Amino acid sequence: MVKQNIRYDTEVRQIGGIMMALAMSLVFYPLFDTSTRLSVNFPDNDLYNGDEESLSWALLAGNVAIIVLGLLGMAIGFMALTDFGHKYITLVGLVWQQTAFVDWIAKMYELSVTMGIGENASSTTDFYFSMGILKMFFLKFMQYGSLAVMMFTLFTFQSRKGHTKNASYYRKRLVFYSFLYAANGIFGYLVPGAKIYLDNKDDLPVKKPIEPLVIFVGQPVTVPEITLAAGAIFALVGIYGMARGLGLAQNDNTYLQAALPVAYIAYLGAVVLTEFSIGGRPEGAMTAGVEAINGHIILSFLDHKAKTMPETMDEDYFHDDAIVTKFGQEREKKLKKEKEEETVEAEGMA
Numbered sequence: 001m002v003k004q005n006i007r008y009d010t011e012v013r014q015i016g017g018i019m020m021a022l023a024m025s026l027v028f029y030p031l032f033d034t035s036t037r038l039s040v041n042f043p044d045n046d047l048y049n050g051d052e053e054s055l056s057w058a059l060l061a062g063n064v065a066i067i068v069l070g071l072l073g074m075a076i077g078f079m080a081l082t083d084f085g086h087k088y089i090t091l092v093g094l095v096w097q098q099t100a101f102v103d104w105i106a107k108m109y110e111l112s113v114t115m116g117i118g119e120n121a122s123s124t125t126d127f128y129f130s131m132g133i134l135k136m137f138f139l140k141f142m143q144y145g146s147l148a149v150m151m152f153t154l155f156t157f158q159s160r161k162g163h164t165k166n167a168s169y170y171r172k173r174l175v176f177y178s179f180l181y182a183a184n185g186i187f188g189y190l191v192p193g194a195k196i197y198l199d200n201k202d203d204l205p206v207k208k209p210i211e212p213l214v215i216f217v218g219q220p221v222t223v224p225e226i227t228l229a230a231g232a233i234f235a236l237v238g239i240y241g242m243a244r245g246l247g248l249a250q251n252d253n254t255y256l257q258a259a260l261p262v263a264y265i266a267y268l269g270a271v272v273l274t275e276f277s278i279g280g281r282p283e284g285a286m287t288a289g290v291e292a293i294n295g296h297i298i299l300s301f302l303d304h305k306a307k308t309m310p311e312t313m314d315e316d317y318f319h320d321d322a323i324v325t326k327f328g329q330e331r332e333k334k335l336k337k338e339k340e341e342e343t344v345e346a347e348g349m350a
Contacts, residue, residue, distance in 0.1 A: 008318035009083065011162060015154045016080025018301050022147045022294050023073025029290040030063035030070075030103070036284070059110060062103030066144075069096055073147050080154055087158035093151050100144040108136055124199075128192060135188030142180040143291055146298035149173060163313040170305040171245045177302060178241030181295050185234020189271075193227030200224065222278045226270045237263050241299055245306065256303045260296045267292060 072093045079085040111132050153165055221227050237259050243249035244256055268289055276285035310317075 005318065008157065008162065011165075011318065012080050012085070012154065012157050013083075015150055015157070016077040016082075016085070018297065019077030019080065019147065019150045019154065020074050021297055022150060023070045023077060025290050025293050026066050026070030026073060026143070026147060028070075029287050030066040032286045032290065034060065034063045034067075036287070058102070058106040062106040065096075065099035065102050069093075069100060069144075069147070072096055073151070076151065076154070085154070085158060087155055090151055090155040090158060094148070094155060097144070097148050097151065100140070104136075104140050104144075107140070108133060111136065127195065131187050131192045135184060135192075138180045138184040139188060139291065139295075142177060142184060142295040142298070145180075146177065146294045149177075149298070157318070160315075160319065162318040163315050165305075165309070166313055167306055167309040167311050170302050170309060171247075174299065174302040174306050175242050175245035177295070177298055178238045178245060180238075181241065181299060182235045182238025184295070185231045185238060188231065188234075189227050190231025190235055193221065193224045193229075193231055196221050197224035197228060222275060226275055230267055230271050233263050233266055241303065244303060251303070251307055257300045260300050264293065264296045 076085065076090055076093050079089065111129065156162060156165060237256070240249065240259065241256055244251040272285050272289045276282055276288065
């Protein structure tokens with residue numbers, strides 16, 4: 001059995017806890033989505049009948065794949081948290097991670113169907129479709145990729161290569177996921193929100209969402225200023241995260257970690273609560289709220305690790321016998337002292 005020290009235990013348990021949080025959203029968001037589709041769109045809605053009936057099954061298969069991925073992630077994270085994990089179990093999760101492409105492809109195809117993409121599509125429709133594809137790409141990559149990077153990091157630790165996960169490793173991923181976060185804000189909210197505002201500035205707020213003009217990738221837009229503001233917040237926070245990862249901004253503070261929950265709460269209040277309720281699409285609010293949370297969690301974690309991990313570590317950093325022995329000796333002393341106190345107490349009672 002490979003000896004490990006308190007550093008290893010701390011890292012693996014921390015990774016396991018974050019994995020459970022990330023995986024939980026991958027269980028609930030497709031459950032909400034599937035429930036909505038079964039009650040509204042599947043299989044009686046005209047959109048999914050005839051030539052497009054197979055789309056319903058593809059969407060359902062994608063959701064099931066993501067639910068299984070989420071359950072696997074929660075199980076693997078829990079085992080890591082309780083010191084029962086194994087690299088081959090984690091490898092199963094990494095392999096199953098590839099099924100996320102089923103959901104990804106099905107959702108993009110659905111977008112083309114719902115927005116009426118084809119030879120007769122208007123330039124406005126083509127624009128929103130392009131923005132929708134970009135939004136879906138960045139959001140889903142961030143959502144699924146956040147769990148993948150945690151699984152791979154855990155697998156590396158379990159393979160006795162944890163010393164490769166130094167500060168530089170986490171900084172690079174902070175830059176990448178901050179880019180995805182900012183791009184999601186720009187193409188998912190800022191740009192389409194600005195266009196909706198310009199196209200409807202003489203008739204705001206939009207009293208009733210009209211597809212596909214002001215229902216953008218399932219999100220109703222009745223007050224485009226809200227969507228625009230949400231995009232600006234996401235873009236600014238993401239750019240700030242990139243600057244920290246690249247060393248262009250001071251990173252020995254918790255400003256990014258403080259900004260992320262503020263951005264998420266603003267998104268929940270402005271977009272999820274307000275737009276979905278005013279726009280008459282309450283069934284999509286829960287899904288939208290849950291699927292956006294992973295990006296905020298992973299950025300906070302990566303920023304923390306980029307600040308706290310050493311720049312270089314030798315191969316025994318997480319497997320140093322001396323630290324194991326020292327930790328074990330301290331634990332033995334504590335147990336021995338507790339036993340002696342119990343003995344004295346028992347003798348006193350006698």
